[in-house]
Amino acid sequence: xxxxxxxxxxxxxxxxxxxxxxxxxxxxxxxxxxxxxxxxxxxxxxxxxxxxxxxxxxxxxxxxxxxxxxxxxxxxxxxxxxxxxxxxxxxxxxxxxxxxxxxxxxxxxxxxxxxxxxxxxxxxxxxxxxxxxxxxxxxxxxxxxxxxxxxxxxxxxxxxxxxxxxxxxxxxxxxxxxxxxxxxxxxxx
Amino acid sequence: xxxxxxxxxxxxxxxxxxxxxxxxxxxxxxxxxxxxxxxxxxxxxxxxxxxxxxxxxxxxxxxxxxxxxxxxxxxxxxxxxxxxxxxxxxxxxxxxxxxxxxxxxxxxxxxxxxxxxxxxxxxxxxxxxxxxxxxxxxxxx
Numbered sequence: 001x002x003x004x005x006x007x008x009x010x011x012x013x014x015x016x017x018x019x020x021x022x023x024x025x026x027x028x029x030x031x032x033x034x035x036x037x038x039x040x041x042x043x044x045x046x047x048x049x050x051x052x053x054x055x056x057x058x059x060x061x062x063x064x065x066x067x068x069x070x071x072x073x074x075x076x077x078x079x080x081x082x083x084x085x086x087x088x089x090x091x092x093x094x095x096x097x098x099x100x101x102x103x104x105x106x107x108x109x110x111x112x113x114x115x116x117x118x119x120x121x122x123x124x125x126x127x128x129x130x131x132x133x134x135x136x137x138x139x140x141x142x143x144x145x146x147x148x149x150x151x152x153x154x155x156x157x158x159x160x161x162x163x164x165x166x167x168x169x170x171x172x173x174x175x176x177x178x179x180x181x182x183x184x185x186x187x188x189x
Numbered sequence: 190x191x192x193x194x195x196x197x198x199x200x201x202x203x204x205x206x207x208x209x210x211x212x213x214x215x216x217x218x219x220x221x222x223x224x225x226x227x228x229x230x231x232x233x234x235x236x237x238x239x240x241x242x243x244x245x246x247x248x249x250x251x252x253x254x255x256x257x258x259x260x261x262x263x264x265x266x267x268x269x270x271x272x273x274x275x276x277x278x279x280x281x282x283x284x285x286x287x288x289x290x291x292x293x294x295x296x297x298x299x300x301x302x303x304x305x306x307x308x309x310x311x312x313x314x315x316x317x318x319x320x321x322x323x324x325x326x327x328x329x330x
Contacts, residue, residue, distance in 0.1 A: 084250040086238045086271050114246060139246070148231050148242035168233060168286060 026124035027133030028061030033104045036073050040105050041185035045161040052154070052162035053144035057111075057134035060120065065134055067109065071156050075106045075183045077175070079131075080142055080152040082115050083123035087151045087169065092127035094172030099131045106179060107131070113139045113150065155182055216300035218265075222323045223256060223307060225315070227291045230277060238271035239291040245328060247310040248272065248293060256297055256324070257314060259304025265297050269309065299324075 024030040056066045070076050079095060081088035099108035110133035112120055124133065136142055145154055151169035155178065156162055163182045170178070227241040227248050241248030250271040256264045272291035299305065305324050306314040317324040 082240075082249070084252075085240070086250060114249065119251075148229075149240045149246075168237070 025061040026121055026129060027110060027131070028059050029063040029132075031130050031132045032063075033070075033074075033107050035104065037104055040074065042075065042158055042183055043185050045157045045159065045163070049157070049161040049163060051160050052156040053141075054160070055134075055141045055144060057136060057141060060117070060124075060133050060135060065109075065132060067156075068160060070107050070109065071158060071160050073158065074104075075158050075179075076156040077102075077106060077108045077179065078111055078145065078154040078156065079108060080111045080113070080145070080147045080150050080154075080169075082112055082150040083119040084115070085150040089123070089127070091169065091171050092123075092129065095175070096127050096129045096131075098172045098176055099129070101176075102179065103131075106183060109134060111136050111141050111147075113137070113142050155179065157183065218298040218300050220296065220298045223254075223293075223295045223297055223317065224323050224325045225293045225307065226275075226325075226327045227272065227293070228277075228327060228329060229291060230288050231274075231291070232286045233274040233289045233291075234285050235274055235276050235287060235289060237274050239274045239289070240272060241291050245291075247312050248291065252310045254295070254310075255308045256299055256317070257306040257308060258302040259306070261306070261314075264299045264302070264305075267295065267297070269293055269295060297324075
């Protein structure tokens with residue numbers, strides 16, 4: 001009886017931790033952001049900034065995603081990567097940390113082309129990637145952003161303006177600086 | 190009795206020879222390198238890991254490949270390593286990111302044949318040419 005009680009306490013304790021569900025597919029619906037923080041202050045978008053290509057897609061667990069729904073409320077960082085991309089892997093741990101730091105204020109969305117589901121899942125878990133990942137099976141989304149190979153990054157302002165893209169990608173520290181320069185007002189820093 | 194010993198000796202020698210030949214797995218294979226230059230002219234930093242672009246996105250790290258002989262028999266297979274970005278011309282553009290090709294180099298061991306082909310991710314076979322001890326291809330040729 002005492003053992004049963006201990007087990008119950010342990011199970012309840014683990015459930016209360018609120019961590020990522022180990023059974024849920026990495027990059028799926030469980031990684032979608034929560035409400036936008038009330039104190040999020042953003043820079044105005046420079047006039048004449050072009051619109052980001054609008055896309056819809058499917059997350060790793062089959063959940064439908066409309067990018068415009070995300071950037072209607074807050075900025076979005078698009079990470080174009082693949083599990084076989086060595087440059088992506090070298091940068092991913094720090095990018096995953098950055099995505100966690102900005103969660104709910106700036107949403108990171110992975111866009112993956114040319115990958116095997118099991119290898120992608122292993123990659124996302126190995127690099128503790130806890131952001132939504134769109135499976136761009138035929139490369140349509142990547143092509144619409146002129147991404148020719150994985151490792152690219154694009155920053156979209158709230159409202160859908162395409163602020164900047166980096167075809168060769170960039171490391172987390174530089175991306176953090178660019179997010180602050182491009183998106184965040186002094187209040188939000 | 191000596192005749193019987195001679196028979197046993199000859200049988201033993203034949204058995205050893207057969208075992209030796211069988212144990213080698215058939216033909217002797219020689220080490221070489223398959224080199225493929227994917228001329229995709231993409232803007233990259235020279236020397237970074239790369240994958241093929243455009244019509245050659247199937248050339249990437251961990252992509253499955255097979256080396257065939259001229260008749261289409263598979264000689265060896267494996268997975269590609271990452272490509273390396275190589276400059277398309279020597280002129281110094283004074284910028285970090287320059288027009289590059291993506292070159293793949295894969296060590297393999299294959300038996301001697303008059304012709305070789307490379308198949309990557311079940312795409313159409315690409316003829317390989319022996320050149321300076323390597324088997325090379327340039328795509329598009």
